[in-house]
Amino acid sequence: MSAKIEVKNLVKVFGSQPRKALSMIEKGMSKEQILAETGQTVGVNDVSFTVETGEIFVVMGLSGCGKSTILRCLNRLIEPSSGSVLIDGQDITKLKARELRMVRQNKTAMVFQQFALLPHRTVLHNTVYGLEVQGVPKEQREKRARESLAMVGLNGWENSYPDELSGGMKQRVGLARALTNDPDILLMDEAFSALDPLIREEMQDELLKLQQAMNKTIVFITHDLSEALKIGDRIAFVRDGSLVQVSSPEDIINHPADAYVANFVRGVERSKVLLAKDVMGDTGSITLSDELGKAIQVMEEGGAAGVFVIDRDSRLQGVLTSETVFKAIKAGAVSIRELELIQVSAVSVETKIQEVINIIARSKLPLAVVDNENRLAGSIVHSAVLAALAGKGGEEDVPTTNWTTG
Amino acid sequence: MYRLPIGQLVNGGVQWLLEHYGHAFDVFSGSIAHLVDGFRTGLAWIPWWALILLVIVLAWRSEGWRLALGSAFGLLLIYNLSLWPAFLDTLVLVIIAALVSIVLGVPIGIVAAYSSRFHRIMSPILDFMQTMPSFVYLIPALMFFGLGTVPAVFATVVFAMPPAIRLTNLGIRQVPVDLVEVGEAFGSSPVQLLWKIQLPVAMPTIMAGINQTMMLSLSMVVIAAMIGAGGFGAGVLAGISQMDIGKGFENGLAVVILAMILDRLSQGFIRNTRTADKKK
Numbered sequence: 006m007s008a009k010i011e012v013k014n015l016v017k018v019f020g021s022q023p024r025k026a027l028s029m030i031e032k033g034m035s036k037e038q039i040l041a042e043t044g045q046t047v048g049v050n051d052v053s054f055t056v057e058t059g060e061i062f063v064v065m066g067l068s069g070c071g072k073s074t075i076l077r078c079l080n081r082l083i084e085p086s087s088g089s090v091l092i093d094g095q096d097i098t099k100l101k102a103r104e105l106r107m108v109r110q111n112k113t114a115m116v117f118q119q120f121a122l123l124p125h126r127t128v129l130h131n132t133v134y135g136l137e138v139q140g141v142p143k144e145q146r147e148k149r150a151r152e153s154l155a156m157v158g159l160n161g162w163e164n165s166y167p168d169e170l171s172g173g174m175k176q177r178v179g180l181a182r183a184l185t186n187d188p189d190i191l192l193m194d195e196a197f198s199a200l201d202p203l204i205r206e207e208m209q210d211e212l213l214k215l216q217q218a219m220n221k222t223i224v225f226i227t228h229d230l231s232e233a234l235k236i237g238d239r240i241a242f243v244r245d246g247s248l249v250q251v252s253s254p255e256d257i258i259n260h261p262a263d264a265y266v267a268n269f270v271r272g273v274e275r276s277k278v279l280l281a282k283d284v285m286g287d288t289g290s291i292t293l294s295d296e297l298g299k300a301i302q303v304m305e306e307g308g309a310a311g312v313f314v315i316d317r318d319s320r321l322q323g324v325l326t327s328e329t330v331f332k333a334i335k336a337g338a339v340s341i342r343e344l345e346l347i348q349v350s351a352v353s354v355e356t357k358i359q360e361v362i363n364i365i366a367r368s369k370l371p372l373a374v375v376d377n378e379n380r381l382a383g384s385i386v387h388s389a390v391l392a393a394l395a396g397k398g399g400e401e402d403v404p405t406t407n408w409t410t411g
Numbered sequence: 412m413y414r415l416p417i418g419q420l421v422n423g424g425v426q427w428l429l430e431h432y433g434h435a436f437d438v439f440s441g442s443i444a445h446l447v448d449g450f451r452t453g454l455a456w457i458p459w460w461a462l463i464l465l466v467i468v469l470a471w472r473s474e475g476w477r478l479a480l481g482s483a484f485g486l487l488l489i490y491n492l493s494l495w496p497a498f499l500d501t502l503v504l505v506i507i508a509a510l511v512s513i514v515l516g517v518p519i520g521i522v523a524a525y526s527s528r529f530h531r532i533m534s535p536i537l538d539f540m541q542t543m544p545s546f547v548y549l550i551p552a553l554m555f556f557g558l559g560t561v562p563a564v565f566a567t568v569v570f571a572m573p574p575a576i577r578l579t580n581l582g583i584r585q586v587p588v589d590l591v592e593v594g595e596a597f598g599s600s601p602v603q604l605l606w607k608i609q610l611p612v613a614m615p616t617i618m619a620g621i622n623q624t625m626m627l628s629l630s631m632v633v634i635a636a637m638i639g640a641g642g643f644g645a646g647v648l649a650g651i652s653q654m655d656i657g658k659g660f661e662n663g664l665a666v667v668i669l670a671m672i673l674d675r676l677s678q679g680f681i682r683n684t685r686t687a688d689k690k691k
Contacts, residue, residue: 077592080596082592082595082596105598106598106599106600107598108598109595109596109597109598110597110598111598113596114596114597115592115593115596115597117589117592117593118589119587119589121587121589121590121592121593123590123593123607123608123611123612124612125611125612125614126611134593134597134607135597135598137607138594138597138598138599138600138603138607139598186597192596
């Protein structure tokens with residue numbers, strides 16, 4: 006991955022004398038001091054971050070914290086007071102009006118909180134807007150608009166007017182309008198906040214699905230933590246115009262940077278956020294070609310009554326319990342290949358704990374966790390899940406696999 | 412106490428303008444008169460029933476059969492009262508005044524919406540135009556443009572244009588911020604932003620202003636008639652001076668009929684543009 010957007014020391018001061026406020030920021034004075042002395046409001050206070058190509062970068066914060074201002078500085082709908090915004094290495098804060106228009110036409114597209122559909126245009130004519138201002142011929146732009154309308158599931162609504170659509174459909178048009186431009190970067194300003202909870206979840210799923218196919222770079226603003234955790238590859242927490250923490254959803258939950266974030270995260274349904282890889286422990290394993298003695302040795306080391314068996318490529322073959330092993334030894338067997346393995350299901354490292362609970366509840370055995378290439382990566386025991394849900398998560402104190410059978 | 416010589420200054424100014432630019436005013440007046448006369452002759456060339464038919468079709472398409480029926484009834488009544496030539500005179504005056512108001516007023520309103528400083532300068536001027544008694548500028552208008560339709564158009568425009576300016580300004584200022592942001596975020600040029608977003612979104616408000624302009628210009632017909640514009644106003648004046656109340660009433664009624672038709676037609680126009688877009 007490479008950096009698509011680089012924001013360096015971004016500052017936005019609202020007021021008539023931004024210079025004065027800027028020099029005070031450099032001296033390290035607080036927002037409150039600056040407001041009291043100059044009457045200037047610091048909207049964005051020295052913010053730096055990088056957005057990688059193809060990632061969904063969520064900017065999260067309460068209303069009025071400056072997150073929408075940050076987003077609007079990325080395409081200069083709001084003029085930054087200082088700092089730089091690099092898109093593909095090009096500093097857009099230094100562009101002239103015409104060059105800026107080119108960037109807005111070709112690289113970025115925006116989706117708005119209140120949909121912002123043009124009321125005098127049909128769905129189709131709303132969707133072609135971006136290409137229309139670029140001067141793309143009518144036939145071609147309408148073809149592409151129809152394609153993106155189909156992508157968001159709005160075939161057949163081309164000739165309707167915005168006021169004939171429901172909120173969810175309006176935002177689909179907003180999304181289609183942005184996608185028609187085929188931008189590298191989607192800027193989404195609280196795009197789903199105005200929707201009903203059910204529709205909102207539907208749109209989030211839809212966005213994730215589309216993103217798998219499109220692989221755009223998305224900067225998504227929200228005040229809804231569960232939304233941020235659900236769709237974000239990384240989350241930037243903003244408070245009072247400053248970045249508090251930038252990290253993955255799991256890290257936000259497990260290692261909040263300060264009391265503010267921790268307070269936010271407290272009410273989160275952890276099962277929807279934590280992944281199998283966050284709660285799994287290391288597990289011993291043996292290969293099919295090992296001798297039976299090795300199986301007993303591994304079980305003893307782990308203090309367990311069973312062991313995962315893998316093949317030469319680390320692919321899970323099944324589980325061998327101590328019972329089976331001892332019976333086999335009595336019967337005079339030597340090789341593991343001769344034995345019957347208990348077949349167990351495995352989950353991917355990316356599985357949400359919510360689903361893990363469903364599987365693990367029906368089984369007494371530890372749950373095997375495999376990586377993307379189907380190789381055994383670890384295992385999850387019941388107590389690890391409980392510990393994680395109770396908020397004691399974190400790799401250090403996850404209990405290691407402890408076999409109990411029978 | 413020293414008395415400010417405002418009156419003398421105005422007198423002097425008018426005299427100075429007449430002496431130095433009198434000829435220019437004559438040329439200007441002549442060309443406008445030519446235009447108005449051409450328009451009037453063209454309208455007179457259309458048979459009365461064809462014009463009524465045209466209005467009926469327009470009314471039917473924009474608002475439906477009720478307005479079509481009402482318009483037909485009203486116009487036939489005007490024809491029946493032998494007011495057809497007066498109707499054409501007044502129609503020409505109103506249309507020319509409305510056109511001039513739109514052509515001047517809408518751009519001025521746009522500039523006012525973009526520049527708050529210009530808006531501040533414009534506001535008192537508009538107050539002047541709307542509230543200064545029209546007789547005050549009718550006399551100098553007569554001196555500059557001579558008797559006839561041209562000073563009438565001038566006086567009507569002065570009185571009727573402000574709503575077009577004010578409501579254009581208001582309409583554009585009221586375009587929701589996020590729609591303007593859409594324009595900018597998708598890389599529109601300022602001209603595209605104006606044409607594709609601000610003006611269309613502001614159009615209902617602008618049309619309300621143009622509608623008001625037409626209504627106000629109709630209310631000027633009597634005053635316009637005093638300086639030789641003809642039309643229904645002349646009929647009303649004649650009725651008053653001859654103590655012929657019935658004649659005055661007939662002409663007044665005709666003004667009302669014309670006003671109602673123009674009002675409903677222009678209101679229907681907005682709904683019409685919308686359905687037109689749908690059919691495309």
